[in-house]
Amino acid sequence: MPTPGNITAFPALGKKTSVFHNILTVCTGNICRSPVAEYLLRHEIALAGRKADVRSAGIGALVDHPADDTALLVMDELGVPMQAHRARQIKVEHTRWADLILVMQSHHLEYVLSLDPTARGKTFLMGRWNKREIPDPYRQGDASHRAAYALIHADAAAWLARF
Template structure:
């Protein structure tokens, strides 16, 4: 159905890379040929994924060490068949910047009653663990539609 998914959050160092690498693992396990990547609306370009995000993910078998933050751009929006964002404000920002994203941009938590994925940046480890669980559930819910 879809051949590419772009995960989007604000800085592209916590939520969207976590969602990217987790979904990559799931589509590979399901033998689906889907390209998954991520970007940020206000990206910390070139930065590694947040240390706590990496640690929480690694403990669950998800390696985010290759990640480098990158800024969303029109080319990324155009080249992905579906875009998944973390919060309603991300959808509004995305639609304002890239009106052609309408119809292919959704909340990652869409199939969980539009559950937003809160930003754990500079918060406790427990916040990162909670966000990981939400992203895990949301990517599971999306997997059957990809």
């Protein structure tokens, strides 16, 4: 994970044209992992001078709640504020909008595909390239949040290298 206040574009993210214009990140409550992934991807794509619309949702969202306090703190330390985030429940309209859906755990993948079978082929684990899931840090303490966000950062880099 980058040092606080020093987040820079991933080295592999060049100015090539992406096939992914609409990216959706998904977790459970949409207050920890998926908003961190959303804001981090959005930030890194913009730093690289590229364009994509990145959004997030949850399979059991705490609708209209702000991001978790620890998530806000960690992202502020990285210079990526996300105070504007409000949780939302995933809907078919979100999955149909997205070119790429990145989920944190296998049960999120199963939920998305049961909600919208047409999302098959564009829904993947965020940690696909690193062969892992990203555990839920909710109510698990600061260290769990930081560990999850470090995984998200590494997995975002792996995805962005393929755009």
